[in-house]
Amino acid sequence: MNIREEVRRMKQAAPEMAASPVEMRNRALERMAAALREHREDILAANAADLAAAESAGVPQAVRKRLRYDDSKMRDSAAGLRELIQLPDPVGKVLLRRELDKGLVLTKVTVPIGVIGVIFEARPDAMVQVASLCIKSGNCAILKGGKETAGTNRVLFSLIHQAAVEAGLPEAALFQAEAHSEIDELLACDDCVDLVIPRGSGKFVRYIMDHTKIPVMGHSSGICHIYVDREADPDKAVPVILDAKTQYPAACNAVETLLIDRGIAESFLPRIVSQLAAAGVAIHGTEEVEILLRRALESGIGAADRDLIGGALQSYDVMQPEDFSREYNDLDLSIRLVDGVREAVEHINRYGSHHTDSILTENAETASYFQQMVDSAGVYWNCSTRFADGYRYGFGAEVGISTGKLHARGPVGLDGLVTYQYRLTGNGDVVGDYAAGRKEFHHRDLPLA
């Protein structure tokens, strides 16, 4: 059976999935958790085979690490499932109840989006996480995992699917795509698929975005900024910048560009660069930054700092304005000096990816200006950009982070997987009565419960 037929069957099953009671959806999650425990050996064996094949195929160590699905990852999956079961049902929430006129009542209620295609690279734990979020939110899902973990994904999907069916959910509610060619087939199903969520490299996500008419939720890049204002507290700023750059540099919410107010740069720049260099971060930046660092070397700084800054300058890469939309995902940082918060905001809105940006300042008014004017999903004050994450926000889980501005923005949890529907109940009401003035709307809001 080809993808289009599967997706069509899924579309037909979608209303049934949407109407399934939350007890049934939670039971599916409970069975998933049990199946992961019971089939631990099968899963580990499949993953070991995938890892061995990846090694023979010359897949680099760093990538292979992300392919691993071991006991610790399995514990995380189980914990995620338990947490998800506890979360309230995102479906059927009444957002508005309004009497338009006597006996004519409008209700706005959350409903699942319908059919969601999730395409992810590597990381078999994403299979469990994404499938469980779709099930909890009453959505049907086509799941396409990375080819490097095809064996692990196959075992995981079959356990997930069985758990869902045993709980009473429609058989057609979940489907696994395996062949790479099926991605393009899926992207062409814009009449049946309501949303595509790609998770992977920027190049991969851009490909998805450019090759479908289906709405895509995600981000192709994470160019996050930290702006150090002249009124920043340097003792607070240094650890925040180090955390944002080095705590997990491959993450999309790691900082890529540091903007420093000229009013504080002379003292702050050498201090942060020596700390960054000590942490193994390579420095890139404007010529002005280089000049200021060279001047620092000639001033009376300590020998250790001199060595670190000197080392950073040896591999220093002078950047042009257009280079500032670079995403490193590694221990690299771009630095530029700016004249205050206005120029920082302009730079961020121009070169950023509207993901997450942070200002470091003790001036509340400056911070408020920054948070008002920066056009990003997350605008932070005196904290690390690394907080941009569904778990840290308390969403229980996330399907990804969206840099689009419509529907869902920033870390997307269960709420981003539902939409709403207007339900109107009358007793033979017609518009003609209102057009002719025989009746009038009174628009009275009723309690939601």
Added chain:
Amino acid sequence: MNIREEVRRMKQAAPEMAASPVEMRNRALERMAAALREHREDILAANAADLAAAESAGVPQAVRKRLRYDDSKMRDSAAGLRELIQLPDPVGKVLLRRELDKGLVLTKVTVPIGVIGVIFEARPDAMVQVASLCIKSGNCAILKGGKETAGTNRVLFSLIHQAAVEAGLPEAALFQAEAHSEIDELLACDDCVDLVIPRGSGKFVRYIMDHTKIPVMGHSSGICHIYVDREADPDKAVPVILDAKTQYPAACNAVETLLIDRGIAESFLPRIVSQLAAAGVAIHGTEEVEILLRRALESGIGAADRDLIGGALQSYDVMQPEDFSREYNDLDLSIRLVDGVREAVEHINRYGSHHTDSILTENAETASYFQQMVDSAGVYWNCSTRFADGYRYGFGAEVGISTGKLHARGPVGLDGLVTYQYRLTGNGDVVGDYAAGRKEFHHRDLPLA
């Protein structure tokens, strides 16, 4: 200056527009209302010239009626502006306030979408309505009206723009596109334009949707259904169907297909067809419907009904299944018989446009099944599909009706023109502390105010 440059200037002005106080935005609306009054003569003269040109160009009477902007339309515009001024500010609403940990507070707050392109055919009143909704919601807007009312639009835009600038809003926040070629230029600005709202014919809207990477909000067709269940009250059903079909047949929420339960068809079908025929509605439908109508002619019905049904059968058009995705926007109706609510739901989800569909029944359980299972923006029970409208829902105004499922669905008011942003405030907080277990999130929700 070309469109791309204008749009880029607008993008830069967008954060300033977004941060403008609601008093300033309301003042702009007040000045707009005053300008419409003060420049009544200029507007009427421009519109008269447009109408005369349209007549010489052979534009049909029915279309010319929609080009008219007269005292009555001007009163509607003024009333709309007054109502909009009264509505609460959609910007800056706090949707969530959560303490992630002591001193680390997350706020989810509504913000304008940014830069919106609105492209509409005919109807100069749309210029005032759409511009005012964008201003109230803090968005920048590129407005492109229909070429048939270019003169009227030019006068209206210049009054609107002046009102906004005099109120203190950024000069670059509003821009009028005039040449048809500028539509494609605008659609190519996917790096600067956040949303496109097209208003016009299905063909026009589909063109827009197919020619841009910018998210599009709207609907290309309105294939609305009414399903008459075997447990419907025929005395309620007849006026609802007549209203939905004849009260304003050109509207997107007018009914296009009537589904009748076979259990009630023998008595109900002749009754509704004679009433529809009396109202001038042409009947199309399956062969089964035709056979049932011919049988009715042979039974003992009254002479008047016999004439009406006989007339309807003379022009009867036998439909095949695939014909049921026809949109008439006129006094035409498709009819099909079904075996109960399940088949009705299947038909609607397959051939409908996910706009608005209604069930007529006295059985609450059947109605609930219908409202759960139909995948449309509006699912109604015992009332006319014509209620699907922002004014009737009490939204004050609407930018249009969306049949997409993401972001905004159904009639879209001010709430559909905002998105949200996460603001996180800390005091030097770093993720490393949580990763290392030195600190723990406690996720405590705070009062919103």
